[in-house]
Amino acid sequence: xxxxxxxxxxxxxxxxxxxxxxxxxxxxxxxxxxxxxxxxxxxxxxxxxxxxxxxxxxxxxxxxxxxxxxxxxxxxxxxxxxxxxxxxxxxxxxxxxxxxxxxxxxxxxxxxxxxxxxxxxxxxxxxxxxxxxxxxxxxxxxxxxxxxx
Ligand SMILES: [Zn+2]
Numbered sequence: 411x412x413x414x415x416x417x418x419x420x421x422x423x424x425x426x427x428x429x430x431x432x433x434x435x436x437x438x439x440x441x442x443x444x445x446x447x448x449x450x451x452x453x454x455x456x457x458x459x460x461x462x463x464x465x466x467x468x469x470x471x472x473x474x475x476x477x478x479x480x481x482x483x484x485x486x487x488x489x490x491x492x493x494x495x496x497x498x499x500x501x502x503x504x505x506x507x508x509x510x511x512x513x514x515x516x517x518x519x520x521x522x523x524x525x526x527x528x529x530x531x532x533x534x535x536x537x538x539x540x541x542x543x544x545x546x547x548x549x550x551x552x553x554x555x556x557x558x559x
Contacts, residue, residue: 414454419543420473422447424486428517431495440489446546449477449530453538468538480529490517517555519545527555 420474425444430437431527463469493512504510515521523545531538539557546552 415452416455416467417450417452418467418473419448419450420469420470420477421475422449422477422482424482426485426488426490428490429492429495429497430516430518431492431497432516445485445548446552447477447482447526448525448542448544448546449473449540450544451534451538452541456537468534476533477530480533481526484511492516515536519547519551523553523555 423444423446425442427440427442429440432438450474455465455467456463465481472502474549488509488511489504489507490511490513493514497503498512513521515525523543526543526545527540530543534540542554542556544552544554
């Protein structure tokens with residue numbers, strides 16, 4: 411029998427500043443990227459005759475809202491720092507910005523992917539799996555997590 415599983419991807423863009431504490435190079439400075447994010451889920455298109463989601467695994471707009479609410483809106487135009495870095499304690503400096511995210515890890519592309527996986531992994535219906543999270547930091551660099559079970 412034909413495997414009817416479909417992988418469904420939604421793409422996002424956001425601008426984010428970060429600094430890599432202790433990095434031996436340019437990335438120790440506060441700098442920014444236009445990130446591209448691709449969230450892929452997998453499932454079997456369901457028949458819901460007459461319903462708005464007939465023939466879908468998940469409505470793209472539902473996936474879009476979920477990822478925007480949980481991830482993109484928190485990171486877009488934010489300054490993201492490793493909370494273990496000394497400058498993360500400089501409240502006087504940081505409180506001048508509206509969007510600062512102190513994360514308990516080095517905000518590399520790899521760690522940001524794992525952070526997103528942690529957030530999203532249990533947010534879908536039981537018949538839908540998070541399949542992959544791909545984060546492009548530059549046009550030539552990306553990190554990807556794939557759920558190969
Ligand atoms: Zn960077």
